[in-house]
Amino acid sequence: MIVNNQWQGTAWYQRALPWSDSWQDKIVLIRFEAAMKVADVWLNGKKIGHHKGGFLPFTLDLTDHLQPGDNTLLVKLDNRDNELIGPKPVSALDFNTYGGLYRSVSLVVKEPVHITDEQMVNKVAGGGVFVTYPAVDKAQSLVNITTHLHNRSAANKSVTVRQTLRFKDEVILSEEKRIIMSAGADRKLEQQLRVNQPRLWSPDHPHLYELETALLHNDELIERQSRKIGIREFVFNDSHQLLINGEQVFLRGVNRHQEYPHVGYALSPQADYRDAVRIKSAGFNYVRLSHYPHSPAFIKAADELGLVLLNAILGWQFYNPDPAFQAQVIETCRDLIRRDRNHPSVMAWECSLNESAMPEEFVAELDNTVKEEYPGALSAGWMHGYDIYLQARQHRLKHYEEPTQPYNVSEYGDWEYYAQNAGLNQDDWQGLKEEERTSRQLLGSGEKRLLQQATNIQEAHNDNLQTPAYADGYWVMFDYNRGYADDIEASGIMSLYRQPKYSYYFYQSQRSPDLRSAAYDSGPMVFIASDWQSNSNTDIRVYSNADEVALYLNDQLVERKIPQRNRLSSHLSHPPFTFSLAEFTPGTLRAEAFIDGQQVAQHKVVTPGEAERVTLAVDTAGVTIASESSDLIFVYAQLRDANGNPVYDNGIPISLTTTGNLELVNPELVVSERGQGAFLIKTFGEPDGATITVESPELGAASYTF
Structure with missing residues (x-):
């Protein structure tokens, strides 16, 4: 599916909010996880909010605007190009930004004394619950918890904040403090847990604790928040190599765009999780979230599966000297850190405008913003001035300097071959046609070209391993659409429909055979x-x-x-x-x-014979289909010969129909690519009894019943 002219304009959402008596004397908030790209919000005809930036959450207070009876919420979105937000205009952009309310919207009801929303209160290194690890050791580690409270009542309140740490449902530690909250006041509360013989988080062993923060008044629970945390430490040694909990680790990684075919960024949480499973199954232990903030669901999956993340703000080949643009970028950096600071998978913050010429003083301000929002955190950027220097391999081949700081090969394997200036050690390079040399090979490009993509990747990764880099990230995990070109960017090791190419298995072969997990494909291969x-x-x-x-x-x-x-x-x-x-x-x-x-x-x-029949496979990547909400899954129709062997023909028409609570997202008729017809299905709750049927002329039909 090619999308190079995505829709841009204004969109309106309207939602009725009937009054609930349970809201009386409570604080009522609404949280938008993402709204592309400029949002204006009205309640009962009164404008209550404005937000810029399409990838991060914002929270609005509805309390004083709600009325008994019916309430009407109105949201206006504008996803048109905006020079005060960036990046480039979509027509010149190497990805799409799509539009809409593509992540969840939540109504949150709190007591007058409550734990604040970190996005709404706008406190530097504050708001909500903030967990840090001032000392990490296998013998004993310290967990610091800062809780920000607000008393919006007219009376002083005595409250208790209780922190409970569990590992696999077993209570490890508990600590509580009682404080007096003055009327109308807000304050931070610092607490510390001393954990003996902690289970440390790492890519190979992503041990997670559950931290429950409970707020009590007169021994009555008035608010409880639960989050998974991982005790870990990321530092660099004198050779600029990465130590995770004191052990040197090389990060073999990949870049990811969060796009799905047909739905853009509107993935279900389970679909995001499946992408993380696919990445981990491919043998990676690190992901660069290029070139914008990805979903909380993907980051949660990274925590649980053991993927180290480089977390990025929006930015690509665009800088605007307007102070309003600079302020927006700084605010985006703050909001990103506030959203994701408690996730153990996040190693560093790419508060940098990728491949954009930024003034040194602006780089310094961004680096300082990271340090303000998360003291001791690591910053990363493609220009000098950050803790970690990011450099794509195509840039290194042109002007390499011996790094004097931690060095990450942020992208490799694609552009240098697309630009025809790589193939440094390949004996057969000169004999290849231009279209055969590139790493941009669609799934149906054929054996020769898929092998060449894998050769390019192998050469580039092997080259990276001869530099002082502590990490490298291939460009890119999945094929994707972009605004400035009329074709699919096909350098992915999986197709847009998440089908593996040969290069997927090259990376899989680089994993340790000793690492085994039931959560993803692992072990010998x-x-x-x-x-x-x-x-x-x-x-x-x-x-x-x-x-x-x-x-x-x-x-x-x-x-x-x-x-x-x-x-x-x-x-x-x-x-x-x-x-x-x-x-x-x-x-x-x-x-x-x-x-x-x-x-x-x-x-x-x-060796395949002629295609004689078609079979059907449903790909959930081991993640259960959502039972109480909609979900997205891929379905593959496979051509097979008379003996059941896969046939790799392109261009064979295949259609799909459904019964039950399923919806076909893409067109009913597709043609095969490398012997497969790929379909995207939307589910609506448990699909028990629902049926999918694929059919191809002269090859018959196949069905699958959930």
Whole structure:
């Protein structure tokens, strides 16, 4: 699906809010998690709020504007290009920004004495609940909790704030303080928990505690907030290498755009979580949230799965010297930190306008804003002046300087090959056509070009590992739409519909075979990067994180070998295996992977025959479909031959119909790409009994019932 002319203009939302007697003498707030891009809000005809920026939450106080009976909430959104918000106009932008109220809107009712909303009160390093870790050690760690309270009543109130820390439902520690809140006053309350033998959070072992903050008056609970926290420490040693809880860790990562086909940014929380599962399953332990704040659901998933995050404000190749623009960027940085500061997965704050020429004094102000909002936090940016220096590989190839600070290869593997100035160590580079050299290869581009994408990625990642970088992030995880081009940006290791390309398995092979989890694909793996057809390369590339791989053709051993290092694999954790066959012989390729002499994984590829039928698969990435709200899932129709083997044909028409509480989001008829027809389905609560049916002329139909 190509979207290069996204709709822009004004949109209106209207919602009835019938008065509830339970609101009497309470504080009633409304929180918008995201509204693209300028929002104006009215209640009962009176304007009560204005907000700029389409990616972060804002909260409005409805209390004094509500009336008994019916209330009417009206929201106006304007997603047109705006020079006081940025970035570039969509028509010149390398991504889309879409529009609408694409995340949740919540009504929040509080007592007059309450824990504040961090976005609404606008307190530097304050508001709400703020958790930090002044001392982190395996023997004992300190957890500091700052709670911001407000008494909006006309009388002094005695309240107790109780902090309870649990691990897997077991109470570890509890601490409480009683204070007097003066009428109309607000204040911070500092509390500390001393945790012995803590379970520390790390990418491989993302241990999470539950912190419950309870507010009591006369021993009666009046407010309770619960959040998952992770005790961890990110620091750099003298060599600018990253230490997580004192142990050196290299972050092998990827950039992500949060777009889904057909719905833009309007993902369900479960859909966001599935993206995180796909990223972790691909072997990554780090994600750069490019180039704007991503959803809280994705960040929650990163906490739980073990993905380190570089959290970014909106910015791409645009700077405006207008003080109003600068103020907006500073405010965005503050709001981002206030929203996400308690998430253990967030390592650093990219309060930087990506690839934008910023004045040094503005860089200094952004860096200082990070330090104000989160004392001791790490800042990151593409210009010098931040704690972490971000540099794309295409920029390093042109003007590399030995880093004097922590160095992150923020992007690589795409632009330098698209611009045709890479391929530094590839023997076959000069013999390739321009369209074959690039890493921008659609799923249906064919074996040769998908292998070339994987080769480019391997070369670039191997090159990064020879620099002082503590992390690198491939561009990009998923194919995506952009405003300035009339095609899909196809450098993703998965398609826009989340289907893996060969390069996905290259990265998967770089993970440790010892890391195992039930939450995502992990452990030993092996993958044959071939369709094994008459036009296939007879030098068979196999990806594996095992010690040895044996390749069989039609049950005859071709060779059993260890990986061989060369110019493209000299620094990889697990170099690919290459097996050379004299000629193409149709049949079955089977790879068996061994660690310490024991077989640990197997994969086979069979020469396909003619497409004879179609099968159906539903992809939930192991995340349960939402039972009480709408959700989004991908469905794949797979072409198969008479023996059930996958067929890789492009252009075969496939249609899909549904029954029950399902809705087809994309057109009913699609054509296959690499033997698959991809569909996006919207669910409305539990889909029990609902049915999906796919059909292709001359290939028959297949159904799936939930």
